[in-house]
Amino acid sequence: MYPDKHREIITSLMDGKFITVEELLFETIKKNEDFYIKFFETSFGFELTGNHDFYYLVSSETNENTSRDISIFFSILCYELDKDGKNFLEELNYSEFYIDEILEYFKNSSWLDVIKANKQLYNEESLKRHIGTMVKRNIAIKQSNDRYSFTKAHKLFIDFAKDLIQDDKDEPAR
Structure with missing residues (x-):
């Protein structure tokens, strides 16, 4: 069983979007932070990074400017x-x-x-x-x-x- 709005969270973050505190998705990630950290690391090798204002993904494999x-x-x-x-x-x-x-x-x-x-x-x-x-x-x-x-x-x-x-x-x- 995945958290609410799981697909929207994954799609947004994988598209390079920041999920900010003003959004409902932010609260879902925050409540399930350990799950999402492990999910992105295991599934994609990405690091979910966040603070009290926003979440985003980091990848060591990217070469984007x-x-x-x-x-x-x-x-x-x-x-x-x-x-x-x-x-x-x-x-x-x-x-x-x-x-x-x-x-x-x-x-x-x-x-x-x-x-x-x-x-x-x-x-x-x-x-x-x-x-x-x-x-x-x-x-x-x-x-x-x-x-x-x-x-x-x-x-x-x-x-x-x-x-x-x-x-x-x-x-x-x-």
Whole structure:
């Protein structure tokens, strides 16, 4: 006997989606966490990772660049929000963004060399597709045709960026 919504949980996680605390599926995973940890490890060799905000799968066999591109997206957006005098953590947690606002931040960013070198971010159309990918993965939510907000899953990418910065600071100068 499997937990309620088992197939939906498996399909969502296997499609690369984050299951966030706002969803009913989150509570099912939380109540059956040991089962799902063992299930994904035994069935697929994947690690179910979670915290009080979201669950997602990790595989050592993947060679996908989407997570890297999402991290770069958030790094640039946070930098531009901060430069604009906004508390980027509050903005990501509680605000909605118009697509034109995001496009403008990227168009005028001081990180244009990084943006131009990234196939997911280098122009308006690719950036819009990238945001669509984040919606599919439950990292962003499309509120209307031109407004988006971010789920708690954004924290993974922010924490990753913080860890990279900290690792960089901890390395001795060469």
